[in-house]
Amino acid sequence: MTAALPRRGLLPALRLPSWPWRITWLYLGLVLFLPLGGMLLRAAGVGPAGFWEMATAPDALAAYKVSFGVAALASLINGVFGLLVAWALIRCRFPGQRFLDALIDLPFALPTAVAGLALSFVYSPDGWLGAPLMKMFGLKVSYTVVGVGVAMVFISLPFVVRTVEPVLRSLEHEQEEAAWCLGANPTQTFLRVVLPQLMPAILSGIAQGFSRAVGEYGSVVMISSNVPFKDLITPTLIVQKLEEYDFQAATVIGSVMLLFSLVSLLVINALQVWGQRYQGST
């Protein structure tokens, strides 16, 4: 009879985890850890000196400059306008509001190739916006750095709007009324009472948009002329290196991008924790 006693608990460390856990880890292992590990292994095989040399090659540096510089500018533009759009959606009532709200999600839903096609057509020298811009300002958008910026603005627009919206909705009106009662004018109320509370959400949205814009490929590759040292972004550089069978350089530059996305993930998480704390204390 004693042999039939359940053995569970005797060796808890050896007990198999439940089925959902097994599926989760197996799947993550095959789909995420294996490819990640493979690339890091290949990158480690290059050696530190070689890694540094390839990561800071002139064409790579130029590509970083375009990618990070333009993405920063695009996400900052969206920081300002995203706040404005979120404000309009939450604090104002106007016809077509639901339509505007639905439009914001379009960059998430629209395949990037379609976005790239549409943008490069609209901003081409004989396109809807490209022609007037060319005529009035002599500004060429498609196939230049400006075009890269336009695509990145498109792709990162929803982030700030969607992170600011819930915070703005949960703000208590009483605070603004109190500020008004204490004699603050609207500008002061906005700058001193409303904006500080929205700041974590805005920064988190900007960081998310920046991270997305840096990694974006589909829409940018169609509107950019992909000329090195001019408007070539880092993901396109990786693709070009692969097409030239320069696997080492592709691995190294890919690892730099991977490192960037890990860092940005940490920063975004930290910003979100900060935002939650801010909301908890008010």
Added chain:
Amino acid sequence: MAFVTPPLQDIKPPRWVRPSINLRDRNWVPELIVLVACLYVGVVILLPALSVVVQAFAKGVGVFLDNFRSEEMLSALRLTLLVTAVAVPCNTIFGLAAATAIARKKFPGKALLLSIIDLPFSISPVVVGLMLVLLYSPTHGLFGGLVQSLGWKIIFSWPGIVLATIIVTFPFMAREVIPLLEEEGWEQEEAARTLGASDWQVFWKVTLPSVRWAALYGLILTTARALGEFGAVAVVSGNIRGETQTLPLFVEDAYKQYQTELAFGAAMVLGAVAIVSLLLKLLVEQLLESEKRASNVQEEREP
């Protein structure tokens, strides 16, 4: 029922007060904000989206429909559907398993695990494709020898495209379902378990119905993204027309080859899918909200 004071701006002044309001003092800021917001979204998002529709039908519906006679476009469409049909069920199973495993437990490293699941959102799709090439390429991959000796074809073939799509889209499901499960708590499952239900029965009859709208929402997002994935697929597919070209790749290729009608036709198909997925999302969101409201009312009644 608490008495709620309406916000100040919602209280309308009586009719007789109106004439005393000086029009010059009127606050134009809200109108200005709305105008700028609409203009910005209109130029950045609406105009490009409209251009796809206009260009696709510029030469009439007949020309648009003629696109569907192009064998290359049809094969791209078939491949895209095949890839989606494989990737989405895989990710659904993973998403639900991960959500039930993670959501209701507290353990050290939970936040880290959630961040790891989110990783594909922040990695550039091109890097995802690169990782797969470095792993499975028959000439340069880590498993190149193995892949070749088994006679498999992964890179430049549909399994690679499926893998790339899976990696890029797997977080959506878990992301949508986890918060809902965290919010709901354990009681119903525990009740089912004390009544003698097996794990499988609990999942199928209690957990899944309680998260069905969130799961549907995740399914829509996964499908939409899987149909439209470009960067990761572009790296692993080899982009051979009629063979390993998915619809998004076809859009780019056709545009590059100056086949504008074909490009916009295919883009219109993808755009329509995106719009349908947005509409479905709105619908599911409303269902979710109404369900939440219903359960809140119930809780208020039976505290």
